[in-house]
Each structure stands twice: as structure tokens, then as C-alpha cells.
Amino acid sequence: MKCYKCQHLMPTTCCSLTIARRNKIKTRTKCRAKTRTRTTSTANVRVAVSLTTTTSIFMTLLFLLSCSRNVTLARLHSSSSTSTVALHGMNSVGNGPVVGVGNSLTTKDAHVKTKDIDAVEGKSVSLPCPISAPLDDVYMVLWFRDNAGIPLYSFDVRDKMNSDQARHWSAPEVFGSRAKFHFDSQPATLEIKDIKRHDQGIYRCRIDFRTSQTQSFRFNLSVIILPEQPIILDRWGRQLNGTKLGPKQEGDDIVITCRVVGGRPQPQVRWLVNGLLVDNQYEHNSGDVIENRLLWPSVQRTDLNSVFTCQALNTQLDKPKEKSFILDMHLKPLEVKIIEPPSSMVADRRYEVTCESTGSRPNAIITWYKGKRQLRRTKDEISNNTTRSELSFVPTTDDDGKSITCRAENPNVNGLYLETMWKLNVVYPPLVTLRLGSTLSPDDIKEGDDVYFECHVQSNPQWRKLLWLHNGIHLEHNTSARVIRSNQSLVLQKITKHYAGNYACSAINDEGETVSNQLPLRVKYTPICKHLDRVILIGASKDETVEVACEIQADPPPRTFRWKFNNSGETLDVGSERFSVNGSRSILKYTPVTDQDYGTLSCWASNEVGTQNQPCLFQVVLAALPNAVSNCTIFNRTELSVDIQCIPGYDGGLPQIFVLEMFSTRSGITRFNITNTEEPQFSLENLDTLTSIMTQENNSLKLRIYAFNQKGRSASYSLPDFSIGSTAFRTDDDVSLTLSPVIVGSVLTIVIISLAVALKIFMMTFLHNLRRNRQHGTKATATAVVTQTGDVYKGGVGIEKPRWQHTDIKSKSSEDLVEDERDPDVIPSQYGKLF
Structure with missing residues (x-):
């Protein structure tokens, strides 16, 4: 058991505190306090008696509090100079209260000058309390409010080596953790955070020194209540939100009201534009509401983005409450x-x-x-x-x-x-339009009429040259040909069917040349044969039906056709059931049976203009397959090319086509072919590519040549001993035409004699028919023979559908015509033996 005694240097107070501590077990002891008061006068004795009574009551309460918190009592301090007795107590950890006992405001404190300090609600404030004294140490600092005798904050340095170890205590019901005494600042201050409205009042700071006289300071703390955030209303009383005012247009008036609620002291409500004060006249609305109405007339373009600010200000300790708007405007283009x-x-x-x-x-x-x-x-x-x-x-x-x-x-x-x-200003080549004369009807123009055209030109810049075209060929002014050009018109006089076609005009300026639309000129005329002045050769075997096509040119198309057959003995009309008509084409199916059925077929057509003047002629002759070629010769051989030429065989009475082809004896596939429509002569080039083909086919390729006509294909001729470099082509074992010179000469003699006889017979028959046609008023036109053959051979695979080809023959002299009259007008039966 230990007893701690603390003796105050002043002889008026003595305090003894006993605390029992052993093995962490606390023993409660009864504390006593004795107060002795030394008076120098009767008045002081009375005061001491009164203080003693008050102290006794307070000590009882303090005892109960200290016992419940396991605290020790502080010494009881009494100062004769201030006639005040105070009791200080703290708990064992140094955070208990220190209570002033006696009059809360001494006679000396009443004469301390009061300093006004303002604080903003919610902010912090520092109450100064200088604790410096020459040659003395601070013993204790106490803070009181108004006339209260109990401190609300204490700073206790007793029994401490220095101020850093001082005990701080703040009444929880007053400031609590909001207050903090800063003893090391100059001057020392009591900082109070988060100021409340009820914190307003008078505060005293009392400083007890170890030997020096106690000092006191008084402060009148005023709590300033800031006003609420300003509210901006438009002219209709609607609240404006955001930060944009407007948008306004030039010339509009701005009428806005700033409303502020609350604030102590009463705030000033004012308007600023771009930071400059423009209106500070405000008025009370009701209660604690203050309003300021701003009228800003006729806004201009220069007012764009101006900042209109309403401020509510009632202190300099904090920024004014304000609400700003930026003026937005809608401006027209300049x-x-x-x-x-x-x-x-x-x-x-x-x-x-x-x-x-x-x-x-x-x-x-x-x-x-x-x-x-x-x-x-x-x-x-x-x-x-x-x-x-x-x-x-x-x-x-x-x-x-x-x-x-x-x-x-x-x-x-x-x-x-x-x-x-x-x-x-748009420049362009001429715009040219061609029109037929306004008095003409395009569907009623026929041979012998006069026709004129008009060329309409639009251009920027102006055209400088005008041309006329017929089927793409320029037309020049030619009076003898009855072609007359006049400014932008073209006149054609006494036209024929040859004037038909597409007409156009062309204009030229600095931007270019433009050809007009193609204007077709239709000239109606009587039918004519498509193969004018030609006799078409038709090859047919006996009992073979062939189709003979009569093609007509006419405008309008022909309405009717008629056919006739003529041989050396008679002229017969062909019944309409024997032929068909399809537009401008009539097809006759003809089947020769006897020799007398070979002769000349004639075809006429009629349209609304008239009847055909000259018929279309077809010579029907006995025909057969062509003979094979012979005596093929290889010449002009190089490393990359070679020429091959053969002697043609008899053509079977029809034009023939010659084909050279390379094919595989293994697969039967034709590798390539060459076609010649004139003679059996061929040129092979790029032979190096054939070498690779030979390698692929294992030297199984063959070259063969054959002829074909409308009736079919001749036998093939294989080339013997043909090689490319060291690669040789095999010969055709199926057909070997390697003949001795005697046999070749004999065959050629027979062929030549047969051709001469056939030609003579043909000419006799043709001239006889021609003479008979003259007797019937038909003009002779035997200057050419047109032969109907198959299409050109394509790919060496087969014969396509026949088409028309032409072969000219020589016209006979007058002596030949006289001799023809003595010859029988019959085609001999031996004609067929030539095939």
C-alpha cells in the first residue's frame, strides 16, 4: 500500500490521495480533503466559509464520480489573491475532468476585456490563449463557458516532465473530440472543429503557472450561419437549373430573380455580370427569404457567354454562396x-x-x-x-x-x-438531234420519192462545222447524185433502195464533235434475190430429199412465193404444198429420182410494192462424197516448223474442205487439227510443243489428212515417215496410199477425163436452161455458181449444219452456146459413176 501526496506550493490547499495497487487489483479507498482557509479580514472569512460549504458538497459528488471511474483526486487549490477555491481531479490515465470550485467569474475576471471572434457554422475556429510567462512554467490551462464554474476543457502539466506529456481533457457534452489545445503554437490556441450553432457564447481561458499569478482571457464567440444556396427563377417563377441561361436571341430581355433563404446575420443578395456588380438592391419576400430581381434589356451578340452570378454574402470568413449562369444565344449568320x-x-x-x-x-x-x-x-x-x-x-x-x-x-x-x-456557264460539245422532214411519213417512203432531213444543234460555244453521214460514211454535196446540203438540212432526190440505211449528222465546236442519233431511212421496194446474179448449186443423190432455201430481200416483207422447175425438156410450176414460207424465206423440199429431175429451180416473191423482177436460181446436180487426197509432200522443214502439201481428190460435185489432224491411236483423242477451205496445204509451227505431246502419248500419235463436203467425209491419208527431231510419227496402217508412179499416173488420167466430161455436161445443161429462160422473158445472169456446203469444220470432230458458200465459174462464149444446141440436153447416167 502506497500513499501519494501532492503539496501545492500555495499553503491554502492540501490534498492527499491514496491508491492501492498490487497484482493488478485496485482497492477503493476513501479520500479526504481538508481545506484550510487563512483569512486576513472578516470579509474574507465569510467568503472562505461559503466556499468551504460549496466545496464540501462538490467533493461529495466528485468522490462518487472518482470512485466509479477508479480515479484519484487532485489537490484542492485555493488562491488568496482571487479568493477562489478549485478542486482538480483526474483518473489514473489522466483523462478525467478538472473542476473549478467557487465563483465562476471572479472579481478580477469580470474586468478582463472580451475579444469578439466570429466562426462559421461547420467550419473551425481557434481561440487564442497565451501561455507564456517569464521565468515560470505553466501548471494548468482551463477553459470555461459563460459563467460556468466547471471547465469544459483542461490542459494539465502537473507531475509531467514537459508539456508534451500534459493531460488533455474535453467535456464530451460540450466539445468532446471537436476541441484540441495546441500549446506549441504562438499563441497557444484551442481549436474547435465543426462549429455548431449552440457553440455561440462567451468563453474564458484561465492559465495557472507554477509560481506566477493566474491569467485569464475572455472571448465572445459568434457563430455565423451561412445562407442556403441561391435559387434562380425566370420571369414566370420557374426555377432554372444547370449552368446555361437561354438560349436567347438578339434583342431579347433577360428577367431573372435570385432567391436566398436563411443566414445569420442577414445576407446581402447581389447580381454580378462577368464579375462586375450590376445590382445590389434586394428586398425581403417573407420570413427569412430575400430576393433580388435583375432586368437586363436587349441582349446583343457581344453578350454571348456572359456570366450572370447571384451572390449571397454575410461574412468574410467564407466564400459567398453563389449561383452562376452562362448566357447562351442563338445568332444569325453574318x-x-x-x-x-x-x-x-x-x-x-x-x-x-x-x-x-x-x-x-x-x-x-x-x-x-x-x-x-x-x-x-x-x-x-x-x-x-x-x-x-x-x-x-x-x-x-x-x-x-x-x-x-x-x-x-x-x-x-x-x-x-x-x-x-x-x-x-456550262460549256459542252454540241447536242445534235436529227429529224426527218416534218411533211414526210417514215412508213410511206418508197423508191422514186424525195426525202429531206433536219439537223438540230445546241451547243456552248457555237458550232462551227456540220457533217452528214450515211451508214457511217460522210455525204458530200453532189447535185448529179441528187444529194443536196443546205445549212442544217439534207435533201435526197429520187431515192432508190440503196438510199435506205442509217443517217446521222455531226456538229463540231471548241469542246468537241458530237454525232447525232441514228435515224433509219426505210425505202420500200419490190423483192430481190438475196444472192443477186448468182446461181446456187445444190448437190443431191437420187432419192435424197434436200431443202432448197429461197431467201428474199424486200421491204415490206414478201406476201407470196412461187417456184418453178426447169430441165432440158420442160418447165413445171411447183405446188404450194411442196414449199413453206417463213417471213422472207421459202424452203422447198426437193427429191430427185431420175436423171430428168436434175435441173434448175426458180423462185419469185411479191409484196405490196410489186413482184420480183429476176428470180432466184438453184441448179440441182448429182453429188457424192469427195475422194481422198494423194501424194502429200513435206517441205520447208525446220526445227520448229514444217509445210505439208497434197493433191486434192475429186470433190464429189460439191465444194470440199481439207483437214489435217493429229490423234492418238491409244485413246482416239484428237490432239489438234488444221482446216483449209481452199486446198490441202498446211503449215505446222511450234513443233517443240508436239514433242511433249508425243512423250505423253508414248509415241502413239498419227497425222492424217482428209476432205469433206456436204455429203460427208473422204478416206484419210496418213503421212509416212514424219518425225520431229528424233521422234517419228507412225503411218496409218488402215489406209495406205503409197502408190507407184504408173498407178498414180493412171488414176490422175481417169480423174481428169471424168472431170472434163462432167463439166461439159453441166455447162450444156446450164446454157440450155438459160436459153429457155430468155424465151420466157428472163434475163440471163449465168456469171456465177453458188454452192451449198457444210459449215467450216470446227475442232476436227464432225460436220456441222450446212451453210452457203460461193464458187465462181467462167462464162461461156457465143461459140460454146451454138455447140450446146447440137448436144443432147440430157445429163448422162455415167455422171454418177465418177463418184
């Missing part, structure tokens, strides 16, 4: 222009033209118009308050002389826009 438009534009070429507008807010919308039609192929670019619009435009010839309009407008500004116009 300028619109087309940037460097071209002086002229070429038609059908794309151009990019730029229009620029400035001064609009928000940025102007630019629209383009051609006349009243809006152009939409645009690309806009916006920067700052400038709008650029690029028009992609392809002018046409019709745009020449028209205007392009660029319009800039702000849709938020009613009825206000700017526009600029640009007149187009």
Missing part, C-alpha cells in the same frame, strides 16, 4: 459566300464547290439549290463559328445559264437566312 467558283464548267464533269458561312450560333446549316431543287450531294465541315459545305456537282447541258444558290440559316432564329447566287 456572312455567306461561295469560295472562288469556276468561271465556266464542262458538262458531265464533276466539280467540288465550297460555300462558307460565319457568325452563326449554333453553326449555320448550309443548303444548296439549283433553281428550286435542293442539291443533296454535300459534305459539311464545322470549326468554331464557321461552317463550310462542299458541293459535289456534275453540271449538265441543261444547267447552262441556271443559278446555284448557297443558303446559310440558323433554324433556331426564325425567318432569318443569308444566301448567295452563282450563275452557271
Whole structure:
């Protein structure tokens, strides 16, 4: 058991505290306090008696509190100079209260000057309390409120080596953790955080030194209550939110009201524009509501982005409560222009033209118009308050002389826009249109009529040359040919069917030349044979049915056809059931049975203009397969090419075609072929490619040559001993035509004699028929023979559908015609033996 005694240097107070501590077990002891008061006068004795009574009551309460908290009692301090007795107590950890006993405000404290300090609600405030004294140490610092005798904050340095070890205590029901005494600042201050409204009052700071006299300081703390955030109302009393005011248009008035609620002391409500005070006249509305109404007349473009601020101010300790708005405005465009438009534009070429507008807010919308039609192929670019619009435009010839309009407008500004116009100068090659004379009907023109055309030209710049064309060929002024040109007209006099075709006119200016539309001229005429002045040769075997096609040229198409057959003995009309008509073509199915059935077929057609003057002629002859070629010779051989030539065989009475082909004896596939429609002569090139083919086919390729006509294909002739480098081609074992010179000569003699006889018989028959046609009023035109053959051989695979080919023959002399009259007009039966 230990007893700690603390003796105050002043002889008026003595305190003994006993605390039992052993093995962490605390023993409660009864504390006693004795107070001795030394008086120097009767008045002081009375005061001491009163203080003693008060102290006794307070000690009882303090005892109960200290016992419940396991605290020790502090010494009881009594100062004779202030006639005040105080009892200080703390718990074992040094955070208990220190209580002043006696009058809360001494006679000396009443004369301490009070200092006014303002604090803003919710902020912090520091109450100064200088604790420096010359040659003395601070013993204790106590803070009181108003006239209270119990401190609300204590700073106790007793029994401590230095101030850093001092005990701090703050009454929890007053400041609690909100207060903190800073003893090391100059001066020392009591910092109070988060000031409350009820913190307002008078505070005393009392400083006890170890030997020096106690010092006191008084402060009148005023708590300033800031007003609420200003509310901005428009002219209709609606609250404005956000930070934007407007948008307004030029000339509009601004009427806004700033409303502020609360604040102590009463705040000032004022308006500032761009930081400058413009209105501080405010008025009470009701209760603690204050309003300030601002009228800002006729806003201008220069007012854009002006800052309108309402401030509510009732202290300099904090920033004023304020609400700001930035003026937003809708502004019309100031300028619109087309940037460097071209002086002229070429038609059908794309151009990019730029229009620029400035001064609009928000940025102007630019629209383009051609006349009243809006152009939409645009690309806009916006920067700052400038709008650029690029028009992609392809002018046409019709745009020449028209205007392009660029319009800039702000849709938020009613009825206000700017526009600029640009007149187009479009240059282009001439626009040429050809028309038939207005008095002519295109469907009623026939041979012998007069026709005229009109050429209409539109151009910029003006045309300087005009040309006329017929089927693409230039027409010159020719009076003898009855072709007359006059300015922009063309006159054709006494036209024939040869004037039919497509007509056009062409105009030239600095931009180029333009050919007009093709205007077809239809000239009606009587039918004519498509193969005019020619006899078509038809090869047919006995009992073979052939189709004989009579093709007519006529405008309009023929309505009727008629056929006739003529041989050396008679002329017969062919019944309509024997032939068919398809437009301008009539097909006769003819089957020769006897020798008398070989002769001449004639065909006539009629249309609404008239009947054909000269018939179409067809000579029907006995025909057979062609003979094989012979005596093929290889010459002009090089490493990469070779020529092959053969002797043709008899053509079977019909034109024949010669084919050289290479085929595989293994697969039967034809590797390639060459066709000659004139003679059996062939040129082979790029032979190096054949070597690779030979390797692929294992040297199984063969070369063969054959002929074919309308009736079919001859036997093949294989080339003997043909090689490419060291690669030899095999010969055809199926047909070997390697003959001795005697056999070859004999065969050639027989063939030549047979051809001569056949030719003589043919000419006799033809001239006889021709003479008979003259007797019937038909003009002789035996100057050519047209032979109907198959299509040109394609790919060496087979014969396609027959087509018409031509072979000219020599006209006979008058002596031959006389001799023909003595010869029998019969085709001999031996004619067929030649095949």
C-alpha cells in the first residue's frame, strides 16, 4: 500500500490521495480533503466559509464520480489573491475532468476585456490563449463557458516532465473530440472543429503557472450561419437549373430573380455580370427569404457567354454562396459566300464547290439549290463559328445559264437566312438531234420519192462545222447524185433502195464533235434475190430429199412465193404444198429420182410494192462424197516448223474442205487439227510443243489428212515417215496410199477425163436452161455458181449444219452456146459413176 501526496506550493490547499495497487487489483479507498482557509479580514472569512460549504458538497459528488471511474483526486487549490477555491481531479490515465470550485467569474475576471471572434457554422475556429510567462512554467490551462464554474476543457502539466506529456481533457457534452489545445503554437490556441450553432457564447481561458499569478482571457464567440444556396427563377417563377441561361436571341430581355433563404446575420443578395456588380438592391419576400430581381434589356451578340452570378454574402470568413449562369444565344449568320467558283464548267464533269458561312450560333446549316431543287450531294465541315459545305456537282447541258444558290440559316432564329447566287456557264460539245422532214411519213417512203432531213444543234460555244453521214460514211454535196446540203438540212432526190440505211449528222465546236442519233431511212421496194446474179448449186443423190432455201430481200416483207422447175425438156410450176414460207424465206423440199429431175429451180416473191423482177436460181446436180487426197509432200522443214502439201481428190460435185489432224491411236483423242477451205496445204509451227505431246502419248500419235463436203467425209491419208527431231510419227496402217508412179499416173488420167466430161455436161445443161429462160422473158445472169456446203469444220470432230458458200465459174462464149444446141440436153447416167 502506497500513499501519494501532492503539496501545492500555495499553503491554502492540501490534498492527499491514496491508491492501492498490487497484482493488478485496485482497492477503493476513501479520500479526504481538508481545506484550510487563512483569512486576513472578516470579509474574507465569510467568503472562505461559503466556499468551504460549496466545496464540501462538490467533493461529495466528485468522490462518487472518482470512485466509479477508479480515479484519484487532485489537490484542492485555493488562491488568496482571487479568493477562489478549485478542486482538480483526474483518473489514473489522466483523462478525467478538472473542476473549478467557487465563483465562476471572479472579481478580477469580470474586468478582463472580451475579444469578439466570429466562426462559421461547420467550419473551425481557434481561440487564442497565451501561455507564456517569464521565468515560470505553466501548471494548468482551463477553459470555461459563460459563467460556468466547471471547465469544459483542461490542459494539465502537473507531475509531467514537459508539456508534451500534459493531460488533455474535453467535456464530451460540450466539445468532446471537436476541441484540441495546441500549446506549441504562438499563441497557444484551442481549436474547435465543426462549429455548431449552440457553440455561440462567451468563453474564458484561465492559465495557472507554477509560481506566477493566474491569467485569464475572455472571448465572445459568434457563430455565423451561412445562407442556403441561391435559387434562380425566370420571369414566370420557374426555377432554372444547370449552368446555361437561354438560349436567347438578339434583342431579347433577360428577367431573372435570385432567391436566398436563411443566414445569420442577414445576407446581402447581389447580381454580378462577368464579375462586375450590376445590382445590389434586394428586398425581403417573407420570413427569412430575400430576393433580388435583375432586368437586363436587349441582349446583343457581344453578350454571348456572359456570366450572370447571384451572390449571397454575410461574412468574410467564407466564400459567398453563389449561383452562376452562362448566357447562351442563338445568332444569325453574318456572312455567306461561295469560295472562288469556276468561271465556266464542262458538262458531265464533276466539280467540288465550297460555300462558307460565319457568325452563326449554333453553326449555320448550309443548303444548296439549283433553281428550286435542293442539291443533296454535300459534305459539311464545322470549326468554331464557321461552317463550310462542299458541293459535289456534275453540271449538265441543261444547267447552262441556271443559278446555284448557297443558303446559310440558323433554324433556331426564325425567318432569318443569308444566301448567295452563282450563275452557271456550262460549256459542252454540241447536242445534235436529227429529224426527218416534218411533211414526210417514215412508213410511206418508197423508191422514186424525195426525202429531206433536219439537223438540230445546241451547243456552248457555237458550232462551227456540220457533217452528214450515211451508214457511217460522210455525204458530200453532189447535185448529179441528187444529194443536196443546205445549212442544217439534207435533201435526197429520187431515192432508190440503196438510199435506205442509217443517217446521222455531226456538229463540231471548241469542246468537241458530237454525232447525232441514228435515224433509219426505210425505202420500200419490190423483192430481190438475196444472192443477186448468182446461181446456187445444190448437190443431191437420187432419192435424197434436200431443202432448197429461197431467201428474199424486200421491204415490206414478201406476201407470196412461187417456184418453178426447169430441165432440158420442160418447165413445171411447183405446188404450194411442196414449199413453206417463213417471213422472207421459202424452203422447198426437193427429191430427185431420175436423171430428168436434175435441173434448175426458180423462185419469185411479191409484196405490196410489186413482184420480183429476176428470180432466184438453184441448179440441182448429182453429188457424192469427195475422194481422198494423194501424194502429200513435206517441205520447208525446220526445227520448229514444217509445210505439208497434197493433191486434192475429186470433190464429189460439191465444194470440199481439207483437214489435217493429229490423234492418238491409244485413246482416239484428237490432239489438234488444221482446216483449209481452199486446198490441202498446211503449215505446222511450234513443233517443240508436239514433242511433249508425243512423250505423253508414248509415241502413239498419227497425222492424217482428209476432205469433206456436204455429203460427208473422204478416206484419210496418213503421212509416212514424219518425225520431229528424233521422234517419228507412225503411218496409218488402215489406209495406205503409197502408190507407184504408173498407178498414180493412171488414176490422175481417169480423174481428169471424168472431170472434163462432167463439166461439159453441166455447162450444156446450164446454157440450155438459160436459153429457155430468155424465151420466157428472163434475163440471163449465168456469171456465177453458188454452192451449198457444210459449215467450216470446227475442232476436227464432225460436220456441222450446212451453210452457203460461193464458187465462181467462167462464162461461156457465143461459140460454146451454138455447140450446146447440137448436144443432147440430157445429163448422162455415167455422171454418177465418177463418184
